[in-house]
Amino acid sequence: MVDTSGIKLDAAxxxxxxxxxxxxxxxxxxxxxxxxxxxxxxRHATMGGGKRVRPLLLVxxxxxxxxxxxxxxxxxxAVEAIHVYSLIHDDLPCxxxxxxxxxxxxxxxxxDEATAVLAxxxxxxxxxxxxxxxxxxxxxxxxxxxxxxxxxxSGMNGMAGGQVMDMAADSATYDLxxxxxxxxxxxxxxxxxxxxxxxxLGKLQPEGRAPLRSYARDVGLAFQxxxxxxxxxxxxxxxxxxxxxxxxxxxxxxxxxxxxxxxxNQSRALMDQAAGHLAQYGSDAALLIALAKFIVERxx
Amino acid sequence: MVDTSGIKLDAAxxxxxxxxxxxxxxxxxxxxxxxxxxxxxxRHATMGGGKRVRPLLLVxxxxxxxxxxxxxxxxxxAVEAIHVYSLIHDDLPCxxxxxxxxxxxxxxxxxDEATAVLAxxxxxxxxxxxxxxxxxxxxxxxxxxxxxxxxxxSGMNGMAGGQVMDMAADSATYDLxxxxxxxxxxxxxxxxxxxxxxxxLGKLQPEGRAPLRSYARDVGLAFQxxxxxxxxxxxxxxxxxxxxxxxxxxxxxxxxxxxxxxxxNQSRALMDQAAGHLAQYGSDAALLIALAKFIVERxx
Numbered sequence: 001m002v003d004t005s006g007i008k009l010d011a012a013x014x015x016x017x018x019x020x021x022x023x024x025x026x027x028x029x030x031x032x033x034x035x036x037x038x039x040x041x042x043r044h045a046t047m048g049g050g051k052r053v054r055p056l057l058l059v060x061x062x063x064x065x066x067x068x069x070x071x072x073x074x075x076x077x078a079v080e081a082i083h084v085y086s087l088i089h090d091d092l093p094c095x096x097x098x099x100x101x102x103x104x105x106x107x108x109x110x111x112d113e114a115t116a117v118l119a120x121x122x123x124x125x126x127x128x129x130x131x132x133x134x135x136x137x138x139x140x141x142x143x144x145x146x147x148x149x150x151x152x153x154s155g156m157n158g159m160a161g162g163q164v165m166d167m168a169a170d171s172a173t174y175d176l177x178x179x180x181x182x183x184x185x186x187x188x189x190x191x192x193x194x195x196x197x198x199x200x201l202g203k204l205q206p207e208g209r210a211p212l213r214s215y216a217r218d219v220g221l222a223f224q225x226x227x228x229x230x231x232x233x234x235x236x237x238x239x240x241x242x243x244x245x246x247x248x249x250x251x252x253x254x255x256x257x258x259x260x261x262x263x264x265n266q267s268r269a270l271m272d273q274a275a276g277h278l279a280q281y282g283s284d285a286a287l288l289i290a291l292a293k294f295i296v297e298r299x300x
Numbered sequence: 301m302v303d304t305s306g307i308k309l310d311a312a313x314x315x316x317x318x319x320x321x322x323x324x325x326x327x328x329x330x331x332x333x334x335x336x337x338x339x340x341x342x343r344h345a346t347m348g349g350g351k352r353v354r355p356l357l358l359v360x361x362x363x364x365x366x367x368x369x370x371x372x373x374x375x376x377x378a379v380e381a382i383h384v385y386s387l388i389h390d391d392l393p394c395x396x397x398x399x400x401x402x403x404x405x406x407x408x409x410x411x412d413e414a415t416a417v418l419a420x421x422x423x424x425x426x427x428x429x430x431x432x433x434x435x436x437x438x439x440x441x442x443x444x445x446x447x448x449x450x451x452x453x454s455g456m457n458g459m460a461g462g463q464v465m466d467m468a469a470d471s472a473t474y475d476l477x478x479x480x481x482x483x484x485x486x487x488x489x490x491x492x493x494x495x496x497x498x499x500x501l502g503k504l505q506p507e508g509r510a511p512l513r514s515y516a517r518d519v520g521l522a523f524q525x526x527x528x529x530x531x532x533x534x535x536x537x538x539x540x541x542x543x544x545x546x547x548x549x550x551x552x553x554x555x556x557x558x559x560x561x562x563x564x565n566q567s568r569a570l571m572d573q574a575a576g577h578l579a580q581y582g583s584d585a586a587l588l589i590a591l592a593k594f595i596v597e598r599x600x
Contacts, residue, residue: 086421126455158425
């Protein structure tokens, strides 16, 4: 196993958090008309919070492949914009009805529901505005490929489809293969897209992306198992959102199906497996492997 | 003025309605899992209704420039997917709270609010899935340009931004230039994008698109003035949605600012002006000009 002791993951997170905040600040100037409230809501949701796991996955993959940081950060902001729009809509009263997100009020609480719907929609569009901007990526094939990857990861065959399956989980009784499929769509697709987009920026051909895809699939599943564990064992203040909701709602999760210890062992096995897929990259993969470890062991 | 008497606009509308329904039917197979409800909601919203003005604008522009119908229909479905997602979200209880759309129940009434939010989000993503699919458009520059045009027309500097300004219009007192700007964003941006995307498919360079852009700007404004007139004078059953809502809400519209006759004259002047911009295309522009006339004179 690659030695990750030299990786300063805290510093990498701090840096990506600053960088992503910086790009959103630049992308979201507050206009001098009645759209002010919309853009303020978009800034509230995108800036000054969040672990930025997806941006770090994308930037770390790109960095491993020798891509300059600036275009990688742009692509990372597009992924984060999609993630944040989904959180805003997910938190709405008609969905999960949450008041707290990333330690702050949710958008519909800090603003209002209509603004939350439209701020989510505007962030959704912003993601594709970023990816198709020739100032971000000069090569049209790269722009089209990045946009294609993110669109298919976020729609009905990705994140949004997974959210629908998750909503239906309250009434349906799902077994482990179904829960796995659900989570691959709901969370896994966007995590995988982050890695894939780093590989696209690194000009890897689809067949050359296979090891990174396998890494991303395992990390995605480990991420969700860790999330289910946090819902059972996490501290609300540290996690930054409500915990214990799954069991309150009687939902099937990896933890209800495998038990706490089983789930923890499974997520660690996935982490080892994920690291194994990156063997060909040697010590260049140290940051991605450290990130996989963090995802499994995190308390937030 | 170009003779449009040979144009069978009714037949063109019937054909585009059938074609767009056909492409959505192909793009939205009902899955055999708990995403079924989501996809059924997407089908409810996209198929079997709507005038398809935006698709016809796009396809007519493309046809005038010698583009094959199949790729034009794909791009047209992407625009329509964005339009329909915006209607679904606009109809939500926290927004306009409408029960009726295109003569059918709105999505949150026929299904539920959460499904409506996610069906809108999924259609939003679908638009970019279509545009970045290399099976639709082989040239990567075309894919990236189409996606860029649609993303910027639908986000905070386009449709969504216009919707926010429209919501604020209930409390703010807008003058004519502000209402014009609002409508250019809310409705005009997507109508203009439809024409622009036809021009992109026709391989017109940005400088060569100027006459078509001018046509689209005038048509967009005329469209909204006609919409405001319908809200005052239209028949709910023919229009297919609630009428009289603007005045109930005490909103400023083109009609309140210009009067019924003033608004009607203005929309006719815009139609003549729109037709004038297409002089260089001679009789090839007959369908686009007939469409501009329809937009001004429509009763639905």
